[in-house]
Amino acid sequence: MTSVHVKELHKTYHNASEPTLKGLSFSLPDGKIVGLLGPNGAGKSTTIAILCGLVKADSGSVHIQQLPQDNAHREAIKRKIGIVPQQIALFPQLTAMENLKYFGNLYGIKGKALHQKIEEYLAAFGLEKSAHKEIRKFSGGMKRRANIIAAILHQPELLILDEPTAGVDVQSRSLILQFLREYNNNGAGVLYTSHLMEEAQQLCEEVVIIDEGHLIVQGRPAALIAQHPECKNLEDVFLHYTGMALRD
Template sequence: MTDDLLVASGLRKAYGERVAVHEVSFTLRRGEVLGLLGPNGAGKSTTVGMICGLTVPDAGTVTLAGGVSLGRDEAGYKRRIGLVPQDIALYEELPARTNVELFGALYGMPPERLKRRADEVLAMVGLTDRAGDKPSTFSGGMKRRLNIACALVHDPEVLLLDEPTAGIDPQSRNAIFDNLEMLKAAGKALVYTTHYMEEAERLADRITIVDHGRVVASGTQAQLFALLPAARTLHVEIAGEPDDAALAGLPGLSRVGQRLDVSVADIARDAGTVLAALAERGVAVRGLASARATLEDVFLQLTGRQLRD
């Protein structure tokens, strides 16, 4: 028995000689958010496209609990998946409610159930008062929230979100976060792609990082932080101007004026050692602070700092 709701195995997609996705695999459980991260062109959107059935993989499979896949009961598979695409996908001149009902009708929802469900999802994303208005009159954040309502109208078990907060204001972003956390608490499974590391840190239970179409790391945030040579940084304010010779031999140290940044694995264990080493060298310490590594530090360590335009 397994708790996995979705299993992606060995996904591959090439466009001519360019391999966009190569042997990408991961699992997703009920009530879990999986962050799918990677630089531009890493293969995130192509992977999402293969999971939702918009892109046909050259190799690999995606299977839902119960053995349902695109190759076996495609209609049943797609009824269990919801997609919030990277680009806004709405009928701009149709009222918001009509947009939601149109997407629900594509899944064959009975009219009465569809009406009730449209009310529910519009209320969830805070658009009840604008249900009769056209998306062409909406802000970017409202359009993003309406896209989420359209993806949820048929009550899918798995929700795929491809950069759902791109180009929106902080209020709309936080409203979307609240919606996603509520869906997670209700047992929905979410795949979330983003370029905003702080979003992944807030939302994701596990993270898969892809680069050049391959998985380069996967695990919980704690497991990813363990891949760094140092998990924290000591910021030491020093007095005077010690020469470089006095600071030689201290590993993981960089200096900016009268501040020393020292990379350490464990603050409680290593802070005393660093301070003792400075005292031995006659370096007077005026202040001490610490900062933990971030998911961005992990991301750059694994994918590099080269631009991906």
């Protein structure tokens, strides 16, 4: 079964001179950790935003677990997926607990069940002592961990994260990656973007490399490396396909 099916996506932002997505297509298997990889400006965040229904494509289609991402199915899809955006989406003046209660309520989780779930996750993410601290006083890594909790309170079958390990310290990164492995071991799919090839090579069962708004190559990291005798790791494969030109 495919969990995500993206077909011929085109997107040009208003006032942009160039299209961002130029006929992007790919399909992802169910229940795997998949990396959506590409250089800066490749269109990763735009793709994620379209998958989640936050941005509208000009043309093309998205299906999440066989449901089309359209007005009629947006709510049903929202319950199946958890979204961790690239920018922290928490209220800075509220505490971690207040933020997480707010997000839990959005998904219809309330009362004692919600409180227990929040406490369990705060502990799992090393934030139990900061439950009543305002988010604005959190470090970057703490904010990122709290942002992940906000996305998983409703136990989504597919967790989608945009650069969850960007700008966090080694300890936070290690905890986040370990969490993604465990979440996936419990049966959920994980789709995450990164530009760190070493990390993706270790974590992902499958990678989708995109550049300039279209698919470059997809496969298991080990298979992609094996296909290119001159490449010793995923970073070499990535450079082989995307070239050495610097990006803005």
